[in-house]
Amino acid sequence: DTEVTQTPKHLVMGMTNKKSLKCEQHMGHRAMYWYKQKAKKPPELMFVYSYEKLSINESVPSRFSPECPNSSLLNLHLHALQPEDSALYLCASSPLDRMDYGYTFGSGTRLTVV
Amino acid sequence: GQQVMQIPQYQHVQEGEDFTTYCNSSTTLSNIQWYKQRPGGHPVFLIQLVKSGEVKKQKRLTFQFGEAKKNSSLHITATQTTDVGTYFCAGPEAAGNKLTFGGGTRVLVKP
Numbered sequence: 001d002t003e004v005t006q007t008p009k010h011l012v013m014g015m016t017n018k019k020s021l022k023c024e025q026h027m028g029h030r031a032m033y034w035y036k037q038k039a040k041k042p043p044e045l046m047f048v049y050s051y052e053k054l055s056i057n058e059s060v061p062s063r064f065s066p067e068c069p070n071s072s073l074l075n076l077h078l079h080a081l082q083p084e085d086s087a088l089y090l091c092a093s094s095p096l097d098r099m100d101y102g103y104t105f106g107s108g109t110r111l112t113v114v
Numbered sequence: 115g116q117q118v119m120q121i122p123q124y125q126h127v128q129e130g131e132d133f134t135t136y137c138n139s140s141t142t143l144s145n146i147q148w149y150k151q152r153p154g155g156h157p158v159f160l161i162q163l164v165k166s167g168e169v170k171k172q173k174r175l176t177f178q179f180g181e182a183k184k185n186s187s188l189h190i191t192a193t194q195t196t197d198v199g200t201y202f203c204a205g206p207e208a209a210g211n212k213l214t215f216g217g218g219t220r221v222l223v224k225p
Contacts, residue, residue, distance in 0.1 A: 031211050042202055042215035043157060056212055090156060096211070102147050102159030103213065 001026040006091050006106035014114055015081060021109045023074040023091030032074040033103065034066060035090040043090055049074060050096060081113045116141045116207050120216035127193045128224050135219040137186040137203035144206055146179055146186045147213065152199040160201075195223050 004025045013019050023032065031050050035043035048056035049068045057066075063085075065077040074091055088110050092103040117140040127133045137146065145164045149157040161170055163179035163186060170177045174197075176189040186203055200218040207214060 040220070042218050045212060045214075048211050050211055088156075094211075100162055100164070102149070102162055103157075104159065105156045107156050 002104070004091055004093055004104050004106035006089075006109055008109055009107065010110050010112075012112045012114060013078065013081065015083070017081075018077070018079045020078065021076040021089055021091075021111075023076075023106055024072055025093045025104070026072055027093065027104065028071075028095070029093035029104070030071060030096045031094045032068065033092040033094075034064075034074070034076050035092060035105075037088040037090055037108070047076075078111075081111075083113050086111055086113045116205065116214050118203060118205050118214050118216040120201075120203055120219050122219060123217060125219055125221045126224060127197075127221060129193055129195060131193055132189065132191045133193060133221070134187055134189045135201055135221075137188075137216050139184045139205050141205075142183050144183075146183075147204045148177060148186075148188055149202045149204060149215075150199050151202065151218075155199075157202060190221075193221075193223055195225060197221060198223050 007022045033048050034046040037043045045058050046060045047066045052068045063080050067075040088108045090108045091106040094103045095101050119138050121136050125133050145162050147162045148160040151157045161177050166183050167181050168179040174191045178187045200220045202218045203216045204213045
């Protein structure tokens with residue numbers, strides 16, 4: 001399995017809703033990432049997990065709450081989002097012991113906040 | 115913090131022609147990675163360059179890492195419609211497992 005699987009693919013949520021994005025990989029990668037991408041912009045890093053521990057939080061608002069239950073799963077819990085949070089949310093993974101390996105991205109969750 | 119810039123932002127290419135996109139970092143990089151994102155898709159890893167002056171080829175794509183390891187280029191020969199998409203370069207920050215993406219070059223191909 002050489003894929004990163006993200007669910008759901010599309011999500012529309014109200015500003016008072018609570019929802020979760022899910023990400024799964026079975027490549028044995030010990031680093032997992034959440035990126036946010038707005039239209040016509042590059043991906044922006046949100047969080048990094050290394051060996052299931054949060055290692056980088058790019059000053060993301062607390063309405064975004066990441067969770068890494070095990071080495072294969074990564075969640076992003078959403079609560080009280082704003083319309084400007086509408087974006088493509090990308091999960092990625094990479095090995096931590098190989099220098100010649102890039103990131104493997106999932107196909108993303110396209111989030112619309114109404 | 116580290117900044118990675120790409121030019122041009124947009125590239126309109128006639129099918130069959132060549133073009134080059136350039137990537138410049140504000141800091142020396144340990145390596146540079148290139149990704150391609152098709153319209154409506156997600157970034158897909160193309161290649162990583164590590165050594166100063168390194169040149170790597172993938173079919174019609176030629177990637178180069180500058181001698182000072184602060185710039186890189188992607189040259190595509192005989193552009194095809196399948197080359198449409200946005201090409202991002204990305205460099206790791208010195209501390210931590212953090213990859214910073216350039217702004218991307220959006221490539222449109224005229225048949």
